[in-house]
Amino acid sequence: MLTGWGRTSPTAATLCAVHDEADVVDAVGAATPERGILARGLGRSYGDSAQDAGGIVLDMTTMSGFTRDGSTLRAQAGASLDDVLRAIVPEGYFVPVTPGTRFVTVGGATAADIHGKNHHVEGSFGAHVRRMRVVTGTGEVVECAPGSDAFAATVGGMGLTGVITEAQVDLLPIATSRMRVDTERHADLDALMAAMTQGDHQYRYSVAWVDSLSPAGRGVLTRGDHASLADLPAGTDDPLAYDPRPRLGAPPWMPSGALNRASTRAFNEAWFRRAPRERRGEITSIPAFFHPLDGVRHWNRVYGPRGFLQYQFVVPDDASALVGLALQRLREAGAPSFLTVLKRFGPGHDAPLSFPMQGWTLAADIPARIPALRDVLDALDGEVIAAGGRHYLAKDSRMSAQTLSAGYPQLARWRAMRDALDPRGVFASDQARRLGLTLGSAP
Amino acid sequence: MINAVGQAQSVLVLGGGSEIAGAILRALPAARLQRVVLAGRRSSVMEERAAELRGRGIADVETVDFDARDTASHGAIIDAAFDAGDIDIVLLAFGVLGDQEALESDPAAAVDLVTANYVGAVSVGLHVARRLRQQGHGRLVVLSSVAGDRARRANYIYGSSKAGLDAFAQGLGDALAGSGASVLVVRPGFVRTTMTQGMSEAPFATDADAVAAIVVAALAKGRETVYAPAVLRPVMAAIKALPRGVFRRLPG
Numbered sequence: 001m002l003t004g005w006g007r008t009s010p011t012a013a014t015l016c017a018v019h020d021e022a023d024v025v026d027a028v029g030a031a032t033p034e035r036g037i038l039a040r041g042l043g044r045s046y047g048d049s050a051q052d053a054g055g056i057v058l059d060m061t062t063m064s065g066f067t068r069d070g071s072t073l074r075a076q077a078g079a080s081l082d083d084v085l086r087a088i089v090p091e092g093y094f095v096p097v098t099p100g101t102r103f104v105t106v107g108g109a110t111a112a113d114i115h116g117k118n119h120h121v122e123g124s125f126g127a128h129v130r131r132m133r134v135v136t137g138t139g140e141v142v143e144c145a146p147g148s149d150a151f152a153a154t155v156g157g158m159g160l161t162g163v164i165t166e167a168q169v170d171l172l173p174i175a176t177s178r179m180r181v182d183t184e185r186h187a188d189l190d191a192l193m194a195a196m197t198q199g200d201h202q203y204r205y206s207v208a209w210v211d212s213l214s215p216a217g218r219g220v221l222t223r224g225d226h227a228s229l230a231d232l233p234a235g236t237d238d239p240l241a242y243d244p245r246p247r248l249g250a251p252p253w254m255p256s257g258a259l260n261r262a263s264t265r266a267f268n269e270a271w272f273r274r275a276p277r278e279r280r281g282e283i284t285s286i287p288a289f290f291h292p293l294d295g296v297r298h299w300n301r302v303y304g305p306r307g308f309l310q311y312q313f314v315v316p317d318d319a320s321a322l323v324g325l326a327l328q329r330l331r332e333a334g335a336p337s338f339l340t341v342l343k344r345f346g347p348g349h350d351a352p353l354s355f356p357m358q359g360w361t362l363a364a365d366i367p368a369r370i371p372a373l374r375d376v377l378d379a380l381d382g383e384v385i386a387a388g389g390r391h392y393l394a395k396d397s398r399m400s401a402q403t404l405s406a407g408y409p410q411l412a413r414w415r416a417m418r419d420a421l422d423p424r425g426v427f428a429s430d431q432a433r434r435l436g437l438t439l440g441s442a443p
Numbered sequence: 444m445i446n447a448v449g450q451a452q453s454v455l456v457l458g459g460g461s462e463i464a465g466a467i468l469r470a471l472p473a474a475r476l477q478r479v480v481l482a483g484r485r486s487s488v489m490e491e492r493a494a495e496l497r498g499r500g501i502a503d504v505e506t507v508d509f510d511a512r513d514t515a516s517h518g519a520i521i522d523a524a525f526d527a528g529d530i531d532i533v534l535l536a537f538g539v540l541g542d543q544e545a546l547e548s549d550p551a552a553a554v555d556l557v558t559a560n561y562v563g564a565v566s567v568g569l570h571v572a573r574r575l576r577q578q579g580h581g582r583l584v585v586l587s588s589v590a591g592d593r594a595r596r597a598n599y600i601y602g603s604s605k606a607g608l609d610a611f612a613q614g615l616g617d618a619l620a621g622s623g624a625s626v627l628v629v630r631p632g633f634v635r636t637t638m639t640q641g642m643s644e645a646p647f648a649t650d651a652d653a654v655a656a657i658v659v660a661a662l663a664k665g666r667e668t669v670y671a672p673a674v675l676r677p678v679m680a681a682i683k684a685l686p687r688g689v690f691r692r693l694p695g
């Protein structure tokens with residue numbers, strides 16, 4: 001049985017490990033349209049994106065080799081950013097984009113066109129992919145580059161255009177493995193958003209944590225960049241040392257036991273207080289800055305057996321009021337969220353299903369068991385769409401087909417490209433079935 | 444697909460006119476519901492149910508001829524329903540209560556009843572399970588009865604058919620473990636519906652909407668067995684533990 005990171009909607013499929021491109025070609029060639037076939041990376045998408053009930057799911061993590069040539073990474077699709085970082089950080093390189101966890105694959109990062117704290121400056125993952133090899137629905141291997149339809153449809157295409165087997169990605173040279181971070185606490189949402197609007201462009205990385213239970217919308221803004229050699233204290237022996245070993249137990253700030261309003265309130269209070277009112281130039285590590293949750297194994301289980309979802313949308317700058325409205329609605333619904341993250345996006349990618357676009361994105365983790373949630377989120381979907389926004393497929397586990405198509409005006413263009421790449425209609429996912437993503441597709 | 448917050452997209456009802464099934468269709472979160480197939484013997488009740496569902500804005504509502512006793516037809520009926528698209532929830536809701544006294548003096552009528560309630564359920568249940576297994580997801584809700592927990596003098600023919608159905612449904616649920624599909628066995632007590640019209644109420648009598656609320660909650664929690672009302676679980680446990688001599692002398 002497979003689920004996404006949120007552990008909702010388990011379904012069964014035949015899981016099939018692939019070791020090289022030839023395995024993928026064989027598997028896709030043998031697949032039939034009835035239940036279809038789909039690639040799966042590390043299953044860090046929250047909902048049903050990497051599931052294909054009754055079909056064949058290719059476990060890509062057994063295709064995980066990679067090499068670095070100067071500032072170019074050539075990786076098999078199942079390589080994890082965790083493995084890549086362990087190899088390249090000590091050599092003075094960093095991945096162009098990292099999500100809040102390093103346990104994602106290069107294939108998953110491309111297929112979801114993921115964004116990181118640097119989106120406002122450097123765009124999404126797909127913007128740094130130079131070439132990739134894709135096994136399309138006919139079992140053909142296509143080598144594609146930016147500018148081609150195969151590339152545009154596959155970046156953000158959620159595995160539905162083909163199986164990415166290999167990608168060539170531009171890396172970022174770094175002088176040290178440390179981060180130089182500025183932290184600011186803001187007592188309300190307006191102040192927080194104003195600070196982001198005014199100052200984000202001065203930083204490569206920026207993200208804000210918002211106290212989901214605070215009516216004012218207080219939050220903590222952390223921004224920074226890779227530290228230079230001069231930033232490090234004199235006598236640092238290895239400026240490129242990198243040790244992401246997971247901590248054994250849950251750190252003290254992790255809400256323990258069943259997550260509820262009381263534990264979330266206590267956590268949020270502590271998290272806010274823990275941050276300094278203002279601190280400049282703090283030196284911290286890559287894992288502490290980018291992947292704090294990766295130190296806690298299975299933290300997704302704190303939400304109980306019914307799992308959780310992450311509600312993430314983006315709205316254009318002129319609809320920034322939606323951020324406060326969404327926080328208010330979720331608070332009213334009694335949804336305790338200890339992970340609520342606000343970020344400003346830069347301009348989007350031209351891939352038709354890519355999520356980011358210029359504006360504000362809010363992401364909130366919410367337990368799925370709250371009954372009021374259904375209607376609250378459906379109503380919120382409508383407001384996001386009316387404001388010209390959309391929802392992130394890698395996080396989605398519940399939106400409607402109408403919400404999807406209203407949010408992605410280039411859906412028809414994507415479908416046409418997809419049909420050309422998969423004329424037999426063999427690529428399928430639970431999410432695609434739920435949203436009619438490939439609808440109108442052959443056969 | 445049933446999404447992360449329990450919104451289903453498609454439902455197949457076997458026994459399309461059942462009042463309890465109708466209540467379940469009303470109680471299910473319906474914002475994503477786009478397809479309902481009502482399978483049953485042609486009746487005005489079933490057509491009215493279909494009209495009601497269309498009136499609620501469900502795009503694709505279909506009625507299909509289905510007789511539980513005609514087991515030879517089941518494979519094709521189930522295949523047609525699933526071929527047109529995945530089915531998230533199947534409600535196995537058909538059933539006949541019968542008149543115990545009449546049945547005792549008419550063995551052929553008794554056979555007809557158990558053929559519908561038990562044999563028909565085994566047949567269609569296995570066809571449904573085959574398709575749920577293939578699609579790798581889906582819930583089968585089986586309307587059993589407390590009458591199957593311990594057959595009473597007053598309705599042991601019906602009771603025995605429900606006992607068989609209940610055992611079958613539990614075993615089917617175990618057989619489906621790991622397939623992505625699962626079975627929810629529902630054991631209502633006395634429910635005020637057309638089936639029980641004119642009968643004197645048993646203790647803990649309830650109505651179809653209350654049963655439906657319990658079924659919908661049990662689906663959300665992923666439960667495998669549920670009593671309606673819930674108090675019947677301990678009550679039936681006690682009744683099952685009674686010695687025969689005592690049980691036989693109970694009223695009703």
Ligand SMILES: Cc1cc2nc3c(=O)[nH]c(=O)nc-3n(C[C@H](O)[C@H](O)[C@H](O)COP(=O)(O)OP(=O)(O)OC[C@H]3O[C@@H](n4cnc5c(N)ncnc54)[C@H](O)[C@@H]3O)c2cc1C
Pocket residue numbers: 005038039040041042043044045046049050060077078098099100101103104105106107108109111112113114115116117157158159160162163164165293394395429
């Ligand atoms: C704690 C946490 C924090 C996160 N933070 C962020 C964030 O900051 N920004 C962000 O953008 N996302 C974030 N995510 C989401 C995550 O980055 C994406 O869901 C990503 O796609 C996960 O990669 P994966 O390898 O686990 O892919 P999976 O979840 O296994 O698959 C995701 C999709 O990619 C497709 N896919 C996977 N491999 C291939 C392949 N080889 N070829 C074709 N298609 C493929 C799958 O079919 C599926 O549709 C976060 C997730 C978690 C759990």
Ligand SMILES: NC(=O)c1ccc[n+]([C@@H]2O[C@H](COP(=O)([O-])OP(=O)(O)OC[C@H]3O[C@@H](n4cnc5c(N)ncnc54)[C@H](OP(=O)(O)O)[C@@H]3O)[C@@H](O)[C@H]2O)c1
Pocket residue numbers: 457458459460461462463464483484485486488509510511512535536537538539540559586587588589630631632633634635636637638639
């Ligand atoms: N009501 C109660 O007190 C109670 C208690 C416990 C369990 N249950 C069970 O719950 C289920 C639903 O009952 P209900 O209360 O909703 O009663 P209902 O409204 O009478 O529904 C029963 C349905 O079964 C259908 N049916 C009977 N024989 C059939 C056959 N051979 N083929 C196809 N369909 C057939 C009936 O259709 P027709 O119109 O064609 O006959 C009717 O639509 C039944 O299984 C029942 O045994 C009911």
